[in-house]
Structures are given as structure tokens and as C-alpha cells.
Amino acid sequence: MDFSFVILQFLTGLAYASSLFLLAVGLSLIFGALGIVNFAHGSFYMLGAYLLYWVVHGNPEGLWWGLVVVAALGFVVGAATERLLLRPVYDRPEHYQILLTYALLLVIEDGVKLFFGAAYKSLGPPAALAYPVWIAGAPFPAYYFVQIALAMLVAAALWFFLQRTRSGALVRAATQDREMLEALGINVPRLLTAVFALGIALATLGGAATLPMQTVSPGIAVEAVISAFIVVVVGGLGSVWGALLGAFLIGEIQAFGVLVLPEFAIAFVYLLMVVVLLVRPWGLLGRPPAVRT
Amino acid sequence: MKRGMRFLALLVLMLAGAALAAEPIKIGAMYILSGNFANYGTSSKQGVQLAVEKINAKGGILGRPIEVTFVDHGKPDQAVREAKRLILENKVDFLFGIDSSSVSLAVAPVANEYKVPLIVTHAATPRLTEMCLPYVFRTSNNARMDSWAAAAFAAKQPYKRWANIGPDYEFGRVSWEDFITRLKELKPDVEVVSEQWPKFGSSDYSSYITALMRAKPEAVFSSLWGGDFVSFGKQAIPFGFFKTIKFYVNPTGGALQALEPLGKNTPEGMLVSARYWFLYPETEANKAFVKKFHDKFGDYPSYNAGEAYEGMMMLAAAIEKAGSTDPDAVKAAFEADGGLKYQAIEGLKWMRPADHQVFEDLVWGYTKHTDKYPFAILDPIVVVPAKDTIYPTKCAK
Numbered sequence: 110m111d112f113s114f115v116i117l118q119f120l121t122g123l124a125y126a127s128s129l130f131l132l133a134v135g136l137s138l139i140f141g142a143l144g145i146v147n148f149a150h151g152s153f154y155m156l157g158a159y160l161l162y163w164v165v166h167g168n169p170e171g172l173w174w175g176l177v178v179v180a181a182l183g184f185v186v187g188a189a190t191e192r193l194l195l196r197p198v199y200d201r202p203e204h205y206q207i208l209l210t211y212a213l214l215l216v217i218e219d220g221v222k223l224f225f226g227a228a229y230k231s232l233g234p235p236a237a238l239a240y241p242v243w244i245a246g247a248p249f250p251a252y253y254f255v256q257i258a259l260a261m262l263v264a265a266a267l268w269f270f271l272q273r274t275r276s277g278a279l280v281r282a283a284t285q286d287r288e289m290l291e292a293l294g295i296n297v298p299r300l301l302t303a304v305f306a307l308g309i310a311l312a313t314l315g316g317a318a319t320l321p322m323q324t325v326s327p328g329i330a331v332e333a334v335i336s337a338f339i340v341v342v343v344g345g346l347g348s349v350w351g352a353l354l355g356a357f358l359i360g361e362i363q364a365f366g367v368l369v370l371p372e373f374a375i376a377f378v379y380l381l382m383v384v385v386l387l388v389r390p391w392g393l394l395g396r397p398p399a400v401r402t
Numbered sequence: 403m404k405r406g407m408r409f410l411a412l413l414v415l416m417l418a419g420a421a422l423a424a425e426p427i428k429i430g431a432m433y434i435l436s437g438n439f440a441n442y443g444t445s446s447k448q449g450v451q452l453a454v455e456k457i458n459a460k461g462g463i464l465g466r467p468i469e470v471t472f473v474d475h476g477k478p479d480q481a482v483r484e485a486k487r488l489i490l491e492n493k494v495d496f497l498f499g500i501d502s503s504s505v506s507l508a509v510a511p512v513a514n515e516y517k518v519p520l521i522v523t524h525a526a527t528p529r530l531t532e533m534c535l536p537y538v539f540r541t542s543n544n545a546r547m548d549s550w551a552a553a554a555f556a557a558k559q560p561y562k563r564w565a566n567i568g569p570d571y572e573f574g575r576v577s578w579e580d581f582i583t584r585l586k587e588l589k590p591d592v593e594v595v596s597e598q599w600p601k602f603g604s605s606d607y608s609s610y611i612t613a614l615m616r617a618k619p620e621a622v623f624s625s626l627w628g629g630d631f632v633s634f635g636k637q638a639i640p641f642g643f644f645k646t647i648k649f650y651v652n653p654t655g656g657a658l659q660a661l662e663p664l665g666k667n668t669p670e671g672m673l674v675s676a677r678y679w680f681l682y683p684e685t686e687a688n689k690a691f692v693k694k695f696h697d698k699f700g701d702y703p704s705y706n707a708g709e710a711y712e713g714m715m716m717l718a719a720a721i722e723k724a725g726s727t728d729p730d731a732v733k734a735a736f737e738a739d740g741g742l743k744y745q746a747i748e749g750l751k752w753m754r755p756a757d758h759q760v761f762e763d764l765v766w767g768y769t770k771h772t773d774k775y776p777f778a779i780l781d782p783i784v785v786v787p788a789k790d791t792i793y794p795t796k797c798a799k
Contacts, residue, residue, distance in 0.1 A: 230663060241641065253608070372599055
């Protein structure tokens with residue numbers, strides 16, 4: 110296998126991993142802090158793509174400010190969802206929360222169908238990025254570098270936020286012991302709203318960022334949430350860095366699996382998940398469930 | 403006593419009224435109305451609506467109006483439940499429609515068992531009509547005919563190195579199998595250099611595209627359709643795919659559902675087809691149909707809307723010929739005189755009596771951009787005559 114092709118395939122995998130990371134990191138973050146498995150996460154990802162299409166009126170040149178607006182809208186939608194729908198069920202048994210987020214998935218799917226119709230929506234990349242970049246003599250879509258850069262930026266910003274700021278320290282504390290945090294006089298409900306909103310903002314941003322290379326329709330939500338779950342199962346539910354590692358592994362396995370056995374390329378990803386579940390059921394970077402006393 | 407008389411009189415009046423308004427012909431139409439492919443089901447439904455409106459405006463069939471119940475067929479298990487409900491509770495005379503190949507394979511035996519004729523207008527797996535079920539009919543062409551037509555074009559090209567990229571399920575597998583088998587018959591020196599099978603409904607095709615291009619094929623066959631085709635196209639263009647590959651052929655690439663979202667980004671010169679193309683033939687009848695459809699729904703009729711419309715019209719013709727809605731009479735009407743020949747807007751449809759598969763001229767064309775439409779159209783159009791797509795059937799007659 111020639112070296113330039115390996116680089117090309119690696120970059121292809123990296124681009125896919127980038128969109129997986131933006132999709133899955135919010136799911137992990139939300140589970141870590143709120144303890145909620147958000148089945149509607151893929152729906153917010155899909156909503157992000159629709160919102161981008163809507164705010165830029167189908168004009169590809171509006172992508173840059175469009176992404177910012179979509180992330181902001183996602184934050185607002187996320188905050189409202191947490192405040193109005195999730196907060197009342199925190200004290201109920203877990204299956205209420207699962208039912209609620211699953212119901213949200215259905216509501217959002219029908220909602221976008223009512224609002225945007227059932228047809229596929231598509232938006233091209235901005236003209237400046239519509240051409241290939243030449244990597245070691247092979248063409249590679251310029252837009253993928255935007256996705257890769259975006260994912261790296263988000264990962265770096267999350268690292269800074271979680272490790273270097275006081276609010277980030279509080280979020281980390283919330284994943285460990287919510288009651289203790291409350292006892293220390295921290296406004297935990299507000300903190301949880303912010304974390305949920307952040308997770309949703311990242312999902313909508315991720316969905317919007319894929320639109321220039323993909324297409325959106327109401328059905329992609331389910332596809333997306335399954336991918337997100339595979340990533341967090343591999344990486345460790347609740348772990349931000351696990352989502353990063355999981356997305357990277359899956360992206361690259363997909364890219365190189367196609368070369369080894371094109372007929373069974375998809376199977377490699379599931380195989381990885383099975384192996385992880387057998388060897389480390391809590392995920393590569395997850396924490397084994399602690400027994401609470 | 404007086405009240406009793408009045409009640410009786412009312413009852414008699416009601417019964418007489420019911421007898422006067424002829425019993426409607428009930429049809430259960432099953433299409434995919436939710437999820438990722440809902441836009442296909444929705445346009446099929448529109449085609450049916452337009453046909454029923456036209457039939458009922460002329461007084462129905464045999465003096466009876468048509469009454470259609472639409473259901474979302476979903477996945478095969480759900481579709482089987484819906485089909486049984488339509489048969490047992492709604493007491494439909496016919497089952498109609500079906501977008502998905504796997505759903506058609508699940509529903510066909512059920513319809514057959516209850517002796518409720520099923521008329522399929524979209525699902526395209528050749529296996530459906532090769533089941534040789536007496537009460538199952540398909541009024542649109544199937545994937546094998548598309549693959550054979552594609553192979554006929556491919557055989558005329560000087561290219562020997564072929565590759566495939568198709569969705570990993572029934573339709574994608576069958577299309578490629580039929581295509582390459584036929585092509586090797588017509589041109590024995592072709593060579594398959596790569597086969598790529600992305601998951602049906604995938605959003606990311608880039609690693610498949612690079613792997614395919616690495617095998618350096620000269621020509622590519624692809625049965626990716628709908629949103630898959632749109633995503634694939636958007637990713638293939640910046641990889642320089644359409645510049646490296648000399649010949650790209652896709653039997654479903656001419657669907658408006660894919661061409662409209664791709665818009666001006668659609669590569670030119672792809673050889674694509676759709677079972678009905680709204681700009682062909684250039685007859686007054688077709689122009690009137692397209693205009694009526696556009697006026698009512700604000701959109702051009704997609705291929706499956708066209709096929710749903712014609713399927714309903716062809717069924718109406720069969721019932722008319724049978725003189726009743728009795729399943730055996732309708733079956734006989736479809737089969738008699740060497741098979742029902744129905745003059746559709748798109749051309750002549752001939753129902754082969756042995757397997758109940760319709761054969762018709764297929765419209766193909768090369769994608770091209772014009773100022774008139776915001777999406778690519780087929781120009782030039784190349785028509786494959788029905789006789790070139792007639793494959794042998796194992797069904798006996």
C-alpha cells in the first residue's frame with residue numbers, strides 16, 4: 110500500500126471521526142453530569158442541519174455565520190428542553206427519563222417533517238471550499254479540513270473549560286457527586302441546565318457542519334443516535350475524552366476496514382464495540398461503576 | 403305505533419339511499435409515509451390521489467367510485483400487520499403500492515393467501531414477480547430490467563475495468579448481480595476491479611470513494627438512490643471522482659428526489675434513469691399530466707408518482723375489462739389475450755401473463771444543466787425499447 114494513499118485514507122477517517130466526535134461528545138457530557146441517556150441526541154443533530162439550511166436560506170456562502178447562529182439556537186433549545194421537560198423528571202425512576210427523551214425523538218422527527226417537509230435538504234460547501242486540495246498527489250475535499258479543525262477546536266475548548274475554569278471544575282464535580290456539590294452551596298440545577306444546553310449546542314453544531322457534504326432528512330436522527338451510542342460505548346459513557354477516542358477509532362477503522370474487506374467494512378465497527386463490551390464494559394476511558402454508600 | 407312506522411319508513415329510505423349510491427371499490431394503498439424515505443411515499447400517494455380524482459370525476463369504474471385508504475407501510479413486519487388489517491377490517495378489494503422491495507416480498511404472500519390482488523407500483527426487486535404468485539402484479543418495471551438496460555449501454559462503451567458502489571441490501575445486491583452478469587454475457591472481456599457496499603442510508607461515503615478510486619476503474623455502476631445518492635454525489639465531486647471515472651451509470655439517478663436537492667452541483671454526463679421522467683414523452687398528454695400535478699401539489703411528478711398514477715389507471719382498465727372486482731376475473735383480465743396492454747402516458751405497458759410483470763420502454767439520459775430548471779435534466783434522452791429488457795421467467799404459463 111503506497112504511503113500517499115495511507116495518508117489520504119487516514120484523513121478520510123479523521124473527517125468522519127470529527128463529525129462523530131461533535132455528535133457524541135454532548136451525549137457523553139450530558140450523561141456524565143445529568144445521568145440522563147438522551148435518546149433525542151441524534152434528533153438535535155438532525156435539527157442542527159435543518160436549522161442551518163433554514164437560517165442561510167439555502168445559500169452556501171452563509172455557512173460561517175450560520176454555524177454560529179445554529180450553535181446559539183441549539184444552546185437556547187437545549188436550555189429550554191432541560192428546564193421545561195427534563196427537570197420535572199429528575200426525581201422519577203430512570204425509565205421515565207428514557208421514555209421522555211424517546212418521545213422527544215418522535216416529536217422532533219414529526220416536527221421537522223411538518224416544518225421542512227419530507228424531502229431531502231442539501232446545501233453545497235461555500236465556493237472557496239468546493240474544490241479538492243491535493244494531498245501527496247491525490248485530491249481531497251477541502252471542506253473536510255473545516256470539519257477536522259472544528260472538532261479539534263471544540264476538543265481543545267472543552268479541555269480548557271473543564272480543566273482550567275471554575276465552572277468546568279464544577280461540571281466535573283457534578284459528575285462525581287451532585288449532592289455534595291449542592292451541600293457546598295452551588296446552584297446545581299442551573300449548572301445542569303447549562304451542561305445540557307452545551308451538549309445540545311454541540312450536537313446541533315455537529316449536524317450543521319456535516320450539511321455541506323451530506324444531506325438531511327427526518328430519518329437521519331435515528332441513524333445518528335445509534336452512531337453516537339456506538340462511539341460512547343467504545344469510549345466510555347460520561348467521558349469526554351472517551352468520546353474523542355471512540356470517534357477516532359471508529360472513523361479510522363471504517364476508513365481502513367473498507368480497504369481490507371470491503372464486503373464487511375461495517376462489521377469491523379461493531380466488532381470493536383463487542384470486544385470493548387467484553388473486555389471493558391464501561392468503555393475504554395470510562396469509569397467502572399462505583400458502588401455508592 | 404306511529405313512531406314505529408316513522409322509524410321503519412326512515413330505515414327503508416336509508417337502505418334505498420345506500421343502494422342508489424353504488425358500493426365503492428375499496429383499495430388499500432401502502433406507501434412509506436414516515437422516516438428517511440417519506441418523500442418517496444408522499445409523492446407516490448400524490449400520484450394515486452390524482453388518478454383516483456380523475457377516475458371518480460368520470461363516474462368511477464363500472465359505475466362505482468374508488469375509495470382509497472392510505473397507510474404507512476413502515477418495515478416488513480409492520481407492513482404485514484397493516485395489510486392484514488386492510489384485508490380483514492377494511493375489507494379492501496385490492497392492495498396497492500409499496501415502495502420498499504423487502505416490504506413487497508413480505509406483503510405479497512399475505513395478499514395472495516387472502517386472494518386480494520396486490521398491484522405493486524414502485525418496489526423493484528425482480529424476486530417479487532419471480533415468486534409467481536397468481537394474485538400479485540407489478541405495473542412498473544423492475545430492477546433487473548434497469549440493470550439489463552444499463553448493461554446494454556455499458557457493453558457499447560470501450561471500457562473494461564468496472565467497479566460497483568451500491569447500498570448493502572436486497573436492491574443494491576440484486577441490481578449489481580443482474581448488471582454484471584448481463585454485461586459479461588454481452589462483453590466477456592470486462593473485469594471487476596472493486597465492489598463497495600456502504601450501508602443503506604449511510605451519510606459518509608468518503609472512505610468507500612477513495613477505496614474505489616484506488617482500484618482505478620474506468621467505469622462505475624451504482625445503484626445508490628435517494629439521500630444516499632445525494633450524499634455520495636456531494637462527497638464524490640471534491641474527491642475528483644467524476645473527473646477520474648470515464649463512465650458513471652446509475653439506474654435510479656434520474657429521480658427528482660435526488661436531482662432536486664443536488665441542484666446545480668449535479669455532475670454532468672452521468673448516464674441515469676428513472677422509471678418515468680416528467681419531460682418524456684413530449685406529448686400533449688404528458689404535458690397536461692405534469693401541469694395538473696404541478697398545479698395541485700406545487701412540484702413536478704417524480705418517477706414513482708408517475709408510476710403510482712399509471713398503476714392505478716392500469717388497474718382501473720383491468721377492472722373495466724373484467725366487468726367486476728372479483729379477484730379471478732381481474733386476474734383473467736390482466737392475463738387474457740397475451741397480457742393486458744395499457745396505453746400509459748409514458749408509453750405502452752404490457753403485462754406478461756406468466757409472471758405478472760409489466761414491460762415497457764425505459765427512458766435513460768445523460769445529466770445536463772439548463773437555464774430552465776434549477777436541477778439537472780436528462781439531455782440527450784436515450785430510450786431502451788421494451789423488447790431489450792425482456793428476460794426469461796421461471797413462472798410457467
